[in-house]
Amino acid sequence: xxxxxxxxxxxxxxxxxxxxxxxxxxxxxxxxxxxxxxxxxxxxxxxxxxxxxxxxxxxxxxxxxxxxxxxxxxxxxxxxxxxxxxxxxxxxxxxxxxxxxxxxxxxxxxxxxxxxxxxxxxxxxxxxxxxxxxxxxxxxxxxxxxxxxxxxxxxxxxxxxxxxxxxxxxxxxxxxxxxxxxxxxxxxxxxxxxxxxxxxxxxxxxxxxxxxxxxxxxxxxxxxxxxxxxxxxxxxxxxxxxxxxxxxxxxxxxxxxxxxxxxxxxxxxxxxxx
Ligand SMILES: [Zn+2]
Numbered sequence: 163x164x165x166x167x168x169x170x171x172x173x174x175x176x177x178x179x180x181x182x183x184x185x186x187x188x189x190x191x192x193x194x195x196x197x198x199x200x201x202x203x204x205x206x207x208x209x210x211x212x213x214x215x216x217x218x219x220x221x222x223x224x225x226x227x228x229x230x231x232x233x234x235x236x237x238x239x240x241x242x243x244x245x246x247x248x249x250x251x252x253x254x255x256x257x258x259x260x261x262x263x264x265x266x267x268x269x270x271x272x273x274x275x276x277x278x279x280x281x282x283x284x285x286x287x288x289x290x291x292x293x294x295x296x297x298x299x300x301x302x303x304x305x306x307x308x309x310x311x312x313x314x315x316x317x318x319x320x321x322x323x324x325x326x327x328x329x330x331x332x333x334x335x336x337x338x339x340x341x342x343x344x345x346x347x348x349x350x351x352x353x354x355x356x357x358x359x360x361x362x363x364x365x366x367x368x369x370x371x372x373x374x375x376x377x378x379x380x381x382x383x384x385x386x387x388x389x390x391x392x393x394x395x396x397x398x399x400x401x402x403x404x405x406x407x408x409x410x411x412x413x414x415x416x417x418x419x420x421x422x423x424x425x426x427x428x429x430x431x432x433x434x435x436x
Contacts, residue, residue: 166198170227170246171239173378177298178236180386186232188298188370189271192378193281194225194248195293202248202261209260211252215275215348220282222255228270228277230263244268251278273297275351276372283359284374292374294381295358299370302392307367309399315339318365319428324408325398326391327416333384334422337371338364345369361425363388 177183233245247263284292319336338357343350357364364372375381
C-alpha cells in the first residue's frame, strides 16, 4: 500500500512544485496493476454504487487510484488518505464504489469522465500496458493556446517538435489540440478519450493538458517535455520570433535515429526533403 501512495505522492508533489496545480487544479488517476489491485481484495466498501454517466465495459472490475474533487494536489504528500481515494468499477462498467480514502467524506475528481473514458482507450491501445492518466495546468502550454492564431493538432505538434529537439522522440504521435469545451463535461471526456486513442498528449484550449503513460512517471515526463518546449517557444516569440528552426529533414533524422513511430499525417515533408 505504501508503495502505491509513494508513487502518487512523488508525481503530485512534482506537479505542485512545478506550479501546474494551483488550488484544486489538476487531477491524477492510476489504474491499479495486479500487485496494487490485490491490496484492496476483501476490503469493506466505503460507499454504495454510484452510477457513471455511461457504461464503460472496457474497464469493468478495474480499480483506480483517483485524486479527490476539490482537494489540493500539494496536500497529497501530507495527508494522502484525505486527498486521494481508490474506487472499484462494477462488473458492467456502469458504476463505481469507494474502497478507500477521501477522508472523512468526498468523491473523485469532477474530471472523472475524461479519466475513465481515456483509461478505456489507453488500456486497449497499449494491450493492457498503460495505467496512468494526468490532467494539469502548465503555464506555458496554456499561454500558447492564447498566443498562437488558428491552432490545430498539426501546427501545435509541429511548433512543439521544432521548439525542442527531444519532443519528436517523447511524443512521436504528436499532441492533439482540443478547442475549448466546458470542463468536467461528457463532451470533453469523449473528445479527450478519442484523442488518447491516437496520441499520448491532448491540450485543452485555455485550460491545460492531459497525458497518459505506462506509469505516472512516464505520463508526467511527456507533459514535462511538452511544457518545456512550450516555454522555449514563448521565449523565442518574446525575443522577436525564430530566426531559424529545426527543419523537416532534421526532425525526420531525429525520428529515424531514435526509431520513433511518427504519425506521418502530422508531418508534411517538403518534396525536396524526402
Ligand atoms: Zn483543469
